[in-house]
Amino acid sequence: MNIRATIQKIFSQEDLNFLLTNRIPRQTATHFMGWFSQIKVGWMRDLSIAVWKLFTDLDLSEAKKSKFDSLHDCFIRELRAGARPIDMHSNIFASPCDAIIGACGHIVNGQVFQAKGFPYTLRDLLGHETDTSQWQDGEYVTLRLTSSMYHRFHAPYDGSMKKVNYISGDTWNVNPIALKRVEKLFCKNERALLSLEIGQAHYPIALVPVAAILVASIRLHGIDTQFHSGWTGEKNFTCDVQFRKGDELGWFQHGSTIIVFAPKGFTLAEKISPGQHIKMGEALMHLPVGKQASSDPETGAAIQYAPQSASQFNTTGTLFS
DSSP: OOHHHHHHHHHTSHHHHHHHHHSSOHHHHHHHHHHHTTOOOHHHHHHHHHHHHHHSOOOOTTBSOSOOSSHHHHHTOOBOTTSSOBOOOTTEEEOSSOEEEEEEEEOBTTEEEEETTEEEEHHHHHOTTSOGGGGTTOEEEEEEEOTTSOOEEEOSSSEEEEEEEEEOOBOOOOSHHHHTTSTTHHHHBOEEEEEEEETTTTEEEEEEEEOOTTOOOEEEETOOOBOOTTOOSEEEEEEEEEEOTTOEEEEESSOEEEEEEEOBTBEEOTTOOTTOEEOTTSEEEEOOTTOOOOSOTTTOOOBOOOOOOGGGSSOEEEEOO
C-alpha cells in the first residue's frame, strides 16, 4: 500500500476524521491557511502541492497554466478553454460549479436536509429577514466542492444578482462525516445568500456559498464590499450584477459547499442524486415547462465554456476573509 492510500485509509475512519478536522481551533486554522497558501516561495509551493496530492485526487491537466505562483494560485486555477461545455438548452438550469451532489429534493414546509435524519429550515439558514416563501414547494440541491476540484463558480442561467446577504458564523468541516454529527451545520457556519433573478420570468434563485474549515475567503465579481470574519450577525447589500449563462461569478479559495434553492415548478435533472459527480455547466435542474428563455434559443445546443474575466465586471469583493 502506497503513502497516499495509507493516508486516505486513516482519514476514512470517521471518528479520527471528525476529530482532526473539527476539534481544533477552526477559525485559527482557516486564517492560517489563508495566509500560508499565498506565500510565493518556489520550494514551499511545490512541497505544499505535493503534500496536497497525497490527500486528494488533484488533477491539474485541465488547468489553463502549468506553473503556479503559490498554493493559493493553484487552488483558484482557471481551466483551459473548452474544458467545461455549457448546456445551453433553454429549459436547462446548469450547475454553477464542479461538485459532488449532497442532499437534494423537494422543499417541504420550508424544511430541507443536510443528511438523512438531519433537517434544517430555510429560515435558519438564510436569516429571519429573508422571505423564504418564494421557494416553498420548490427544489434544492447541495453541491459539495472538495479541495482538489475546480473552485470557480458560474452563472447557471441568464439573469442578474440583486442582493447579497452575509451571515457570520463558524467554520465546521462540511464533509459527510460532519454532516451526520453536527445538527444544522450549514446554519452554524459562515455563509452568504446570493439572490439571483433568472430568465424572462425573473425566477428567484438562491445560491448559498457556505464557508468551512480552511476556506479563507470567497471572491465575488461585481461586489465592492469586503466581507470579513470580524463582523457579527447579518449584513445585507444590494447590487445589480448582470450575467449570461456560464459567466464566472466568483471563486472559493479552497473547497466548500454551494446550496441551490429554486422555486416551485423547477425539477431536478436526470441522474441528480446524492453521491453523483457533476461538472460546471451540466444540467442540474429543468425550468418550468413553457416559460424558458435562455442564451441560445435557436440551436439549444451545448457550447464551449468561455469564462467571463474579472475585468468585465466593475469590481471584485471578498467574502469570508
